[in-house]
Amino acid sequence: KAGVTQTPRYLIKTRGQQVTLSCSPISGHRSVSWYQQTPGQGLQFLFEYFSETQRNKGNFPGRFSGRQFSNSRSEMNVSTLELGDSALYLCASSLGDVAGGNEQFFGPGTRLTVL
Amino acid sequence: DQQVKQNSPSLSVQEGRISILNCDYTNSMFDYFLWYKKYPAEGPTFLISISSIKDKNEDGRFTVFLNKSAKHLSLHIVPSQPGDSAVYFCAASAMGNTPLVFGKGTRLSVIA
Numbered sequence: 001k002a003g004v005t006q007t008p009r010y011l012i013k014t015r016g017q018q019v020t021l022s023c024s025p026i027s028g029h030r031s032v033s034w035y036q037q038t039p040g041q042g043l044q045f046l047f048e049y050f051s052e053t054q055r056n057k058g059n060f061p062g063r064f065s066g067r068q069f070s071n072s073r074s075e076m077n078v079s080t081l082e083l084g085d086s087a088l089y090l091c092a093s094s095l096g097d098v099a100g101g102n103e104q105f106f107g108p109g110t111r112l113t114v115l
Numbered sequence: 116d117q118q119v120k121q122n123s124p125s126l127s128v129q130e131g132r133i134s135i136l137n138c139d140y141t142n143s144m145f146d147y148f149l150w151y152k153k154y155p156a157e158g159p160t161f162l163i164s165i166s167s168i169k170d171k172n173e174d175g176r177f178t179v180f181l182n183k184s185a186k187h188l189s190l191h192i193v194p195s196q197p198g199d200s201a202v203y204f205c206a207a208s209a210m211g212n213t214p215l216v217f218g219k220g221t222r223l224s225v226i227a
Contacts, residue, residue: 033214033215035217040219041219042217043204043217045215045216045217048214050212056212090159097212103161104161105158105161106151106159106160108158
């Protein structure tokens with residue numbers, strides 16, 4: 001069974017630009033979550049989508065947005081990029097609620113560098 | 116306000132010895148706890164979890180202990196192997212579709 005895939009793996013952008021990252025969950029998984037990982041902050045939750053609906057949202061500015069399609073694939077968008085947005089963006093999928101015992105599987109991440 | 120804290124950024128252990136990674140949390144609503152392992156250039160992988168109704172869960176060389184009164188959990192790896200060298204993240208969740216809250220991670224180095 002194929003794992004979670006994320007594209008692109010690496011991306012370099014300049015300040016002020018916008019970027020779209022893509023995530024394909026494991027087949028059959030309806031929940032997709034996005035995290036930002038930076039060296040000093042660990043993994044910080046961005047948002048979660050379940051059946052095309054945003055179910056949870058972290059503490060990030062409105063420049064960060066996402067969506068989920070009917071095939072459960074998800075995209076996240078960051079507009080007006082800032083230097084501090086440089087990070088590894090991780091996508092994770094699960095069948096359902098993690099606290100209910102559903103394991104969350106992570107993709108390899110997209111490394112975004114903002115110059 | 117960090118709800119999940121891993122106060123040791125790094126830990127070095129000799130091969131064959133026990134590795135103990137610690138995690139503290141502040142939110143008393145958390146009732147499900149997980150440990151993830153992350154190698155460079157890969158996403159985190161699930162290692163072991165524990166529900167708040169238990170105080171210990173074991174899976175092979177990995178054991179997680181939960182002390183609810185102290186709001187503390189620990190991951191024991193024994194015996195430690197060089198392949199265990201990775202960053203370990205502690206995560207917690209509350210009931211009701213709430214997202215996972217992660218600690219900042221502890222980098223474990225197992226020296227042969």
